[in-house]
Amino acid sequence: MKTLIKDVLVVTMVEGITPFRGDILLEGDSITAIHPLITDDVNEVIQGKGMIAMPGLINAHQHSPMSLLRGFSDDLKLMDWLEKKMLPAEARMTPEDIYWGSKLAMAEMIKSGTTAFADMYIQMNEIALAVEEVGMRASLTRGLVFLQDDGGRRVQEALDLIDRWSGKAQGRITTMLGPHAPYTCLPEPLKEIISLAVKRNIPIHIHLAETKEEVIQMREKYQQTPTEYLYQLGLFEQAHVLLAHGVHLNHRDIGLLKGMRGGVAHNPVSNLKLGCGIAPIMDLLRFGITVGIGTDGAGSASTLDMFEEIKAATWLQKLDYGDPTVLPARQVLRMATIESAKLLKIDSEVGTLEVGKKADIILIDGNKPHLLPLHNVESALAYCVNGADVDTTIVNGKLLMRHRQLLTINEEELFKQVSVRAKRIVEGI
Numbered sequence: 001m002k003t004l005i006k007d008v009l010v011v012t013m014v015e016g017i018t019p020f021r022g023d024i025l026l027e028g029d030s031i032t033a034i035h036p037l038i039t040d041d042v043n044e045v046i047q048g049k050g051m052i053a054m055p056g057l058i059n060a061h062q063h064s065p066m067s068l069l070r071g072f073s074d075d076l077k078l079m080d081w082l083e084k085k086m087l088p089a090e091a092r093m094t095p096e097d098i099y100w101g102s103k104l105a106m107a108e109m110i111k112s113g114t115t116a117f118a119d120m121y122i123q124m125n126e127i128a129l130a131v132e133e134v135g136m137r138a139s140l141t142r143g144l145v146f147l148q149d150d151g152g153r154r155v156q157e158a159l160d161l162i163d164r165w166s167g168k169a170q171g172r173i174t175t176m177l178g179p180h181a182p183y184t185c186l187p188e189p190l191k192e193i194i195s196l197a198v199k200r201n202i203p204i205h206i207h208l209a210e211t212k213e214e215v216i217q218m219r220e221k222y223q224q225t226p227t228e229y230l231y232q233l234g235l236f237e238q239a240h241v242l243l244a245h246g247v248h249l250n251h252r253d254i255g256l257l258k259g260m261r262g263g264v265a266h267n268p269v270s271n272l273k274l275g276c277g278i279a280p281i282m283d284l285l286r287f288g289i290t291v292g293i294g295t296d297g298a299g300s301a302s303t304l305d306m307f308e309e310i311k312a313a314t315w316l317q318k319l320d321y322g323d324p325t326v327l328p329a330r331q332v333l334r335m336a337t338i339e340s341a342k343l344l345k346i347d348s349e350v351g352t353l354e355v356g357k358k359a360d361i362i363l364i365d366g367n368k369p370h371l372l373p374l375h376n377v378e379s380a381l382a383y384c385v386n387g388a389d390v391d392t393t394i395v396n397g398k399l400l401m402r403h404r405q406l407l408t409i410n411e412e413e414l415f416k417q418v419s420v421r422a423k424r425i426v427e428g429i
């Protein structure tokens, strides 16, 4: 199957290549040509005049079924929000709820230009089934809490997920091991997870230093910062690690992360809304640490629109440093594409538009008053575009949305399922 995307403004996100007008040829799941003018016999032509083509956005941290909990509990401190509201609601979720909740998240992600995401949750099989069916790309992690026991059953579930789903769905699904956070994982079981990850070459996905309270709690319990705690357990020695948040990191902490494999998923909107603080992104970058962008779950971030995260990420750093020159448009766009891809360990496949890479592409309708005139397309993408401007979403060469119509999700059925299930889950909490 050959598809030609014609006459688009191409933003490849490849370093050194400036945006240009041209065509993109897809063959099967891959990009086989990007050129100002391609003439080839193809099965399908997508007319792209007035459209901007860029790599699909990559959400480097989220909890997809939490879309069922959107708006249920806002304006609370993180620990109250989590312990009094989220955990009791999650305890009521059936596997079918998880399936429909993650599908809701995927509908929103596809409609706002996200093509791949890293997900951590309690039951992952239903999420994997939904990913397989919907056609997105995902890194799936069974979140693990080790406070009362060694988590034997849950670790087995995590390994089952990895054995069953790694590389499945035409290679769109990858997996990680997911100790939830330093404050929910005792040292001994955490050490065992780290050695398992190293032995089997499995990446690790973990929350880190999200709140001031977390740092205080870890200091009281272990006389260490959360980062020092993970460092002395050997987390950063060999494993590839996706660190979610990294808001409260001091200079010593950042020094400990230097040279790590993986990096930090910055979740600016969730951090803003929960009043967590501003992550030291420019310091992390200065130390050579990879920084991608995520949303966190819709239970905290409210929406999964990565274009809003891009704006928040750059504006927060400009504000924090009192300097509008920091984190310019191109750099923050790379964070939401190729840098996030590095965190998910899929950067050899996606994250830029290049010949040989998988065809994960979004088309943005540039004919909108808030996008015109288009003096600088990268500025428009970073500062003006929002998720609703995405017209077409392609993953692995397959159309998942065309002219804002979802092609692999029945929205009517989805909305029915979601409203009934969400109501039942939160009743009385």
Ligand SMILES: CSC[C@H]1O[C@@H](n2cnc3c(O)ncnc32)[C@H](O)[C@@H]1O
Residues within 6 Å of the ligand: 063, 082, 086, 087, 090, 120, 121, 122, 142, 143, 144, 145, 180, 181, 207, 210, 270, 296, 297, 300
């Ligand atoms: C054990 S599966 C994942 C677990 O994480 C919880 N969660 C969602 N958002 C956050 C956050 O911002 N910080 C810490 N934990 C979070 C979610 O409710 C799941 O139980």
Ligand SMILES: [Zn+2]
Residues within 6 Å of the ligand: 061, 062, 063, 207, 244, 296, 297
């Ligand atoms: Zn999270």
